[in-house]
Structure formats: C-alpha cells, structure tokens
Amino acid sequence: MQLTQFTDYSLRILLYLAHHPPQDGERLPAVLDISRSYGISTNHLSKVARLLVQNGFVKATRGRNGGLQLARTPEEINLGEVVRRSEPHFDLVECFDQRTNTCPITSVCVLKGVLAEAKRQFMAALDKQTLADVVGTRVKLVQLWRGPKPGG
Amino acid sequence: MQLTQFTDYSLRILLYLAHHPPQDGERLPAVLDISRSYGISTNHLSKVARLLVQNGFVKATRGRNGGLQLARTPEEINLGEVVRRSEPHFDLVECFDQRTNTCPITSVCVLKGVLAEAKRQFMAALDKQTLADVVGTRVKLVQLWRGPKPGG
Numbered sequence: 600m601q602l603t604q605f606t607d608y609s610l611r612i613l614l615y616l617a618h619h620p621p622q623d624g625e626r627l628p629a630v631l632d633i634s635r636s637y638g639i640s641t642n643h644l645s646k647v648a649r650l651l652v653q654n655g656f657v658k659a660t661r662g663r664n665g666g667l668q669l670a671r672t673p674e675e676i677n678l679g680e681v682v683r684r685s686e687p688h689f690d691l692v693e694c695f696d697q698r699t700n701t702c703p704i705t706s707v708c709v710l711k712g713v714l715a716e717a718k719r720q721f722m723a724a725l726d727k728q729t730l731a732d733v734v735g736t737r738v739k740l741v742q743l744w745r746g747p748k749p750g751g
Numbered sequence: 752m753q754l755t756q757f758t759d760y761s762l763r764i765l766l767y768l769a770h771h772p773p774q775d776g777e778r779l780p781a782v783l784d785i786s787r788s789y790g791i792s793t794n795h796l797s798k799v800a801r802l803l804v805q806n807g808f809v810k811a812t813r814g815r816n817g818g819l820q821l822a823r824t825p826e827e828i829n830l831g832e833v834v835r836r837s838e839p840h841f842d843l844v845e846c847f848d849q850r851t852n853t854c855p856i857t858s859v860c861v862l863k864g865v866l867a868e869a870k871r872q873f874m875a876a877l878d879k880q881t882l883a884d885v886v887g888t889r890v891k892l893v894q895l896w897r898g899p900k901p902g903g
Contacts, residue, residue, distance in 0.1 A: 600834075600841050600870075602752055607844040610862055611854070638853055678865060682752075689752050692759040701790055702763070704895045709885040710762055713830060717876035718752075724869035733861040743856045 606685035608647040611637055613656060613681065617673045617734045627666025647685075654684045673734055679726035689718055758837035760799040763789055765808060765833065769825045769886045779818025799837075806836045825886055831878035841870055 634641040651657040786793040803809040810822040
C-alpha cells in the first residue's frame, strides 16, 4: 500500500512553497530550486508543479523575479484535496474499477464495502488537515533543505 | 492508492474457502478450482495460497480428497491481519522507509505523522472486521463463481 511518487512530490512542493513565501525584491522559487533542495529530478518535478498550478494550489509567474508561490493560504490548502487530485485512482482492489473488473462475485460481495470504508477513514484523516497544520517548524526545515536558497 | 493484486487474491481465496467448507466424502477445493471460479491465473494464485498456508490462515491437505481449507474459523480470521501479512509494505511515501529515504527534511517534517495517522485509520477499519463479517450471502456467491464446484 503506497501513494504515488507524484503525490509525494506534490506535497513536498507545497511544503517548500509554504516555507518560502514571496519576499519583496526577491525572486520566487523555481522548480530547479525545489528539486535541488530535495535532491530529486527536475524533470519529474516540473510535471508535478504543472498539475498543482492546473488544480489551483500553486500560482506560476513569468519574468525576472518570477517563479512559484502558493495560490491560496496554507490554511486553505486541504491535504485530502491535494491527495485526491494527485493520485491517479483509489482502486484498492480490482472490483473498484467497474471498467476493468472481472471478479464474478462483485454484485453480492461485502468485502468491497469493507475496503471502501477503510479508504474513507484514510481520506477522512487527511481531510482534517491543511498545509498550515504541517508547516510547524519553519526555521529547522529551511536549514535542512539543500543548496542555495531562491533570492540568495 | 491501491493494494497489491497479491492481497486482493489472498482475500478472494479466503472468501472462497469460507463458502466451501469441508464436506464429508467430498474432496477439498484445489487452487485450480479457485482460479477457475474467479477466472484468474492458477500460477499466481498458487503463490498466494502458499503464503496463506505459511501465515496460518489456510491448511493444505495432500491425498485423494486433499486440498485447501480454512485453518481457523472465519470469526478468527481478522481482515486487518490478512492485509498486513499480504502487503509487501505500507510505505505510503518515500520517508516511510528509512533505508531508502533521501528526503532531507524528514527529521522535522510533520507531514509524515499526518500520513501515518491516515494509514492507522485505514488499518483500524479493517481490524474491526473478520472474514465472518464479509461472508454474508452464501447462496448467491456460490451461484456466481464460475465452472464446476469441488466435489461436484
């Protein structure tokens, strides 16, 4: 049981941007800054950032001091919503996807409902949290990210 | 977000065996019966059945009327335990596995705790259920499985 790397990276970008809000006269963080800070692929992170922009979590600005910033306050970014929009699907087992399901007992099987309830509990725990709830130790986090900081 | 096919098939085997308990003078279900009933690979299902035997959920008997049967009553087979023993891991995101984690902010990141709590809620929902809770509509299920029945 795992979330996709895409969701992992979505959450990491949001966390980074929450810790690097726009500062007067400084350029905004770029995907390159974020990928270097985490030591992960810029190419993959670009695709993740693009979806975060499309989904209205992140705003991208062009130009000299352009870059990425949160499109909403951290309090307005619900973690359940982020995970829902980042994961390609929540089909825990075959019968969750009616289009490809071949299991012959689906119509009367009770197990599907039990697994669906577990999934609901998982998402309910995330729905209770916003990005603001996980941005707690700003100074320490900024020290741990690698390399030069945007605007530095 | 999904469970492995291995876990899906583990649950299917247990469900099938709960619906086909030993009957006097009849042979026990074989992996071939179960794979035909669900229309899935016998080869893959054999590996799943082997782990269920190793984990004490299923008992395998050799000989003329041999085959598979539940090693405990359905009431004694907890679904959370089955999923825990079938899934290779529960590393929702990279930082859950200390051996391979590269994220530099792990030591002070609060997000990991939020995801771990969601995982706990997921498993808690399954821990409340036994195989007996999902074996509700015996007659209908038996009608839906494909092909000849064991002992038939």
